[in-house]
Amino acid sequence: MQRLAKRWTDLVPGALFLLAILALIEFAARTGLVNAAVVPPPTTVALVFAHIVTTGVFVVPVLQTLGTLFTGYAAGCVAGIACGVLMGSFRAAYNLFEPLTEMVRPIPKPALLPALMLFLGLGSTMKITLVALAAFFPVLVSTVQGTRGVDVTMIDMARTFGYGPAQILWKIVLPAAAPYFAVGMRVSLGISLVVIVVAEMLTTNGGVGGALIEMQQQFQVRQTYGWLVVLALIGFGLNALFAWAERRLTFWSAAS
Amino acid sequence: MNSDADERALRIDALAKTFGGKQPVMVFEGLSLDVRAGEFLSIVGPSGCGKSTLLQVVAGLLPASGGRVLLGGRDVTGAPAHMVYLFQQYSKSLLPWMTVEDNVIFAFNHRLHLGAREARERSREHLAMVGLQESASAYPWQLSGGMQQRVAIARALSADPKVLLMDEPFSSVDALTRMELHALISELWERKRFTTVLVTHDVDEAIFLADRVAVLSRRPATIAELVATELSRPRRAVETYEDPRFLALRHRLLERLLRKPEELDAAPR
Amino acid sequence: MKTRASGVVLVIALLVVWEGSVRLGFVQSSNWPPFSAVLAALYHGIVSGELLSIIGSSMWRMLRGYALGSALGISVGVAIALARPVRLTLEPTIELLRPIPITAIVPPLIFVLGLDDRLKVICIAFATFFPVVTNTISGVTAVDATYLRVARTFGIPRAQTIRSVIVPAALPYILAGLRTSLAIALVVTVIAEMLAGDQGIGHYLLSMQYALRAPEMYSAIILLTLVAYCLNRLFVLWENHVIGWARSREVHEAP
Numbered sequence: 001m002q003r004l005a006k007r008w009t010d011l012v013p014g015a016l017f018l019l020a021i022l023a024l025i026e027f028a029a030r031t032g033l034v035n036a037a038v039v040p041p042p043t044t045v046a047l048v049f050a051h052i053v054t055t056g057v058f059v060v061p062v063l064q065t066l067g068t069l070f071t072g073y074a075a076g077c078v079a080g081i082a083c084g085v086l087m088g089s090f091r092a093a094y095n096l097f098e099p100l101t102e103m104v105r106p107i108p109k110p111a112l113l114p115a116l117m118l119f120l121g122l123g124s125t126m127k128i129t130l131v132a133l134a135a136f137f138p139v140l141v142s143t144v145q146g147t148r149g150v151d152v153t154m155i156d157m158a159r160t161f162g163y164g165p166a167q168i169l170w171k172i173v174l175p176a177a178a179p180y181f182a183v184g185m186r187v188s189l190g191i192s193l194v195v196i197v198v199a200e201m202l203t204t205n206g207g208v209g210g211a212l213i214e215m216q217q218q219f220q221v222r223q224t225y226g227w228l229v230v231l232a233l234i235g236f237g238l239n240a241l242f243a244w245a246e247r248r249l250t251f252w253s254a255a256s
Numbered sequence: 257m258n259s260d261a262d263e264r265a266l267r268i269d270a271l272a273k274t275f276g277g278k279q280p281v282m283v284f285e286g287l288s289l290d291v292r293a294g295e296f297l298s299i300v301g302p303s304g305c306g307k308s309t310l311l312q313v314v315a316g317l318l319p320a321s322g323g324r325v326l327l328g329g330r331d332v333t334g335a336p337a338h339m340v341y342l343f344q345q346y347s348k349s350l351l352p353w354m355t356v357e358d359n360v361i362f363a364f365n366h367r368l369h370l371g372a373r374e375a376r377e378r379s380r381e382h383l384a385m386v387g388l389q390e391s392a393s394a395y396p397w398q399l400s401g402g403m404q405q406r407v408a409i410a411r412a413l414s415a416d417p418k419v420l421l422m423d424e425p426f427s428s429v430d431a432l433t434r435m436e437l438h439a440l441i442s443e444l445w446e447r448k449r450f451t452t453v454l455v456t457h458d459v460d461e462a463i464f465l466a467d468r469v470a471v472l473s474r475r476p477a478t479i480a481e482l483v484a485t486e487l488s489r490p491r492r493a494v495e496t497y498e499d500p501r502f503l504a505l506r507h508r509l510l511e512r513l514l515r516k517p518e519e520l521d522a523a524p525r
Numbered sequence: 526m527k528t529r530a531s532g533v534v535l536v537i538a539l540l541v542v543w544e545g546s547v548r549l550g551f552v553q554s555s556n557w558p559p560f561s562a563v564l565a566a567l568y569h570g571i572v573s574g575e576l577l578s579i580i581g582s583s584m585w586r587m588l589r590g591y592a593l594g595s596a597l598g599i600s601v602g603v604a605i606a607l608a609r610p611v612r613l614t615l616e617p618t619i620e621l622l623r624p625i626p627i628t629a630i631v632p633p634l635i636f637v638l639g640l641d642d643r644l645k646v647i648c649i650a651f652a653t654f655f656p657v658v659t660n661t662i663s664g665v666t667a668v669d670a671t672y673l674r675v676a677r678t679f680g681i682p683r684a685q686t687i688r689s690v691i692v693p694a695a696l697p698y699i700l701a702g703l704r705t706s707l708a709i710a711l712v713v714t715v716i717a718e719m720l721a722g723d724q725g726i727g728h729y730l731l732s733m734q735y736a737l738r739a740p741e742m743y744s745a746i747i748l749l750t751l752v753a754y755c756l757n758r759l760f761v762l763w764e765n766h767v768i769g770w771a772r773s774r775e776v777h778e779a780p
Contacts (some may be wrong), residue, residue: 013610014617021618038636092531099532100539106753108712110719110727111746114734118556153348156317159334160341161363161415164414171362175353190626191712197628198716202731209628213720216632224636224715228629235624252395 016019024198034153040222041154058208058230065196065207068124072131073192080136080188081181084143085173094144108200109134109191122203127196134195135188137182146180147173179253182246193235208234259456263338264293264418266314272322280343283309284477285322289470294449298462301472302513307455308344310432310477311423314453315341328418338369340412342422346405350396356383356407357392363411364405377381382414383407386440402433406440413444420445420452426461433492438465442491459509463502464491481512558740567744576748583725584752586642587714595703595711596597598654600676600701602661607687619658627652627713631720642724652713654704660702664695700764707760711753 028034036093036134039116051237052058054077087094113130120126150173200209210230271350272285283306312318314325316335325332327339335341336408340363343349355520360379364370370378371522386406396404397410405425412420422441426434445452456462462469463485471481486499496502540560545551547559570576602620605612631648638644668691676686733742767776772775 004464010613011617013613014615018618018621024559067441095529096531096535100536103536103750106708106757107746107750108463108708108715108753110712110715111730111749113719114730114742115739115746118734118737118739151348152543154351156312157341157343157349158362159317160315160339162335162337162366167366172351175351178353190624191592194626194628194712194716198719199627201628201632201720212629212632216635219631219636221636224633228625228633232625235626235629236621239624252397 031080038221040225041076045225045229048222049229052223052226052230053164059209061206061211062234065200065209068127068207069131069192069196071124072128072196073135073189075128076132076135076188076192077139077181077185079132080139080184081143081174083136084140084181085147085169085177088144088147088177089169089173101137105137105141109195113195113202115200118205122205124198127199127203131192132201134191135185138187138191139184141179142184142187143177146177149180150176179250182250184241186246189238193238197231262293264449266419266451266453267326267330268314268323269311269326270323271310271320271325273309273318274321276279276463282476285476287323287477289482291451292455294451295467296445296452296454296465298454298466298469299472300456300459300462300509300513301477302468302474303353303457305472305474307472307478308423310472311341311421311455313455315339315421330497338416338418340415340417340420340468342405342408342412342420342425343445344424344427346408346428347396348403349408350411352395352397355393356388356399357394359396359407360414363365364414364416367415378414382410385413385444386410400433401406401429402437405429405437409437409440410502411445411450413476417448417450420450422452422454422456424456425454427458429457434461439493441465441488446490459506459513460497463505463509464496469505469509471509483508555737556739562740562748563743566597566740567747568743570741570748572737576745578727579726579745580748580752581717583714583727586645586718586725587710589642590646590714591653591707591710593646594650594653595657595706597650598657598702598706599661601654603656603665603691605658605688606662606665606723607691619655623655628716628720631717635721640722644721645725647713649710649713650715653710654694656706656709657702660698660705662696664698664702665691667698669695697768700768702766704760707756708753711756715749718743 026041026043029036029039060141087097116130117125120129154172154176155168158172197209202209204210204213212227215227268287268289271287273283275281280464282326299307304406327336361375365375380389380392383392386409388406394415426437443472454465466485468482468484470479474482485505487496487499544560547557605615634644638647666676672690676690715727719731726745730742730745
């Protein structure tokens, strides 16, 4: 995870290394050491990326991808947390659903893509469903773990002050388990992004993945790399956003 | 005045608790005890004798296997209002995602439904009683052990208790802090006179704070002995510990507790 | 398992509902074959050897990529954890590359590496690398400085310290990382096979979908799931065997 360097001079070796690699590729591509047709110089890619940004052609696909991603991700997380709290709190619920979830969980979610395409077509419903399925399981597992780990003292304390079971679930169990399902949610975010891009690539009807695969199939090498940078930035941005949100909501847990 | 005194009277009537499972464990059976309204009663016993379990059953946190608990003449089912519990592991009973002030509000506002400003005022009032008004905006984990337990005490008081149940609340703090907390609890109790039951393994603490001390035998636990401390109030940390009556009682109780299990006679009251 | 009887009953009930919904005519679609047809396809696929050879080739691809990525991850991880200059140099680049969704890397790499095994193995290795390197770094840095000081006090040479103190102490973390990346490796194998070339289970699933041969497609999913499950179980068994002593310890990493 991102740790602030003790001194800004600490960032120098890493930055130099990165620049050195880029310079190496640049040199190799420009002098013909590698085939510039398949490995374009980074500067060219940067220009293509700048073009993508300034012409605004990235807007629609990015919004499409993010929209589908967030819808599916939110659905998967909410379902995962709800089921996780239920299964973690009530042995009967756990016994009932655990075999089922343990059978579906190992399925590599991209493998479900062809099946979902048959059922739900190629539209956003299918993609949202796939993302929700992918996001659900890591969140479920970590929520169950976190729910079980909630100290009974905290719950007893709330009982002595008159709180009923539903309120205890909402006001005590959920916040107490939050650091745990945050871990699951972070994993789910990564998987969801991967899955949405695959879905878009195979359905070729929109989103950043669709743009990327379109460029690849048209042999537009530099455009392909340009869109890769777009996706990389999306991944990076989402990660940073998540880390920030997680810190704000679970600031208390590292200390306790 | 009579009905008021009644409401603080706690009666344990032939209480029994058995933990089930493959090998059932009978923690206590036929245990009876009358806690007078407004009195401070200590319960001492060796570890594992079930004194914490007893307290949890009285608080309604665990169901009884038999017998009854009566508060003010009414059966206790579930955690009753005006009965507060002080936990041994205070750090696990304070909510770490809430400030100290909010933790106190959490306790009373569920039943009182005060507005935001009034709730904060009431919270700070009670924090002031334990000397923590400066720490209202801090988080529990930023405070020392003794301060955390004081927050728990403030929280307990804010719920307007008629009965205070304490489960070895001072065993996780250092000796000096413990004495400070003793003084605090004594002083607060003298002011408000809620019925207090303290469960502890520390005989000195038990005698120092209480009007009466009950000794619990080993499992299945019964009240092996019940004595009045008959020490003058207010109790003072240095003087009371040197009082001959204190020392005599301490001698007697320690001797009883340290006796080998075979020799320990359970004399049901 | 005996307490989860209700759950097993639920699964069986759902399968019965599945079968019944087709047989009784509630759902009429070639995309929704009866469960028995799926089982039949599975049986034929295994017996004819077709499914097994396809899954086998996928596994072979996966294992190569997994081994490559893990080896790199562990060595780089140890180097980063033990030498601050290495950490300062490499860590920023690793942190920059990590959030990139692996699927995005496949199309550009197709230009460089073509559509065959080499591409897929590299992609799998890339995805495997990150959880392993992270966990290895955690594990090695978590080794109590006290142990290291003790070793130095007794004059134990560095190489032996690494072998007898650091590696065993870091092992639970490293193995947790390897376990996580095993699942990731499988996912990336399927993805790479779907996006490039005509080999493996990923491609098979797509071609069954195009051909509208639903029973074959579902049977492949089931087989793939069984393989995933077995791989995970085997790994956990081996993990417990290696570090059974550390089981009570909490190992921090995502599930």
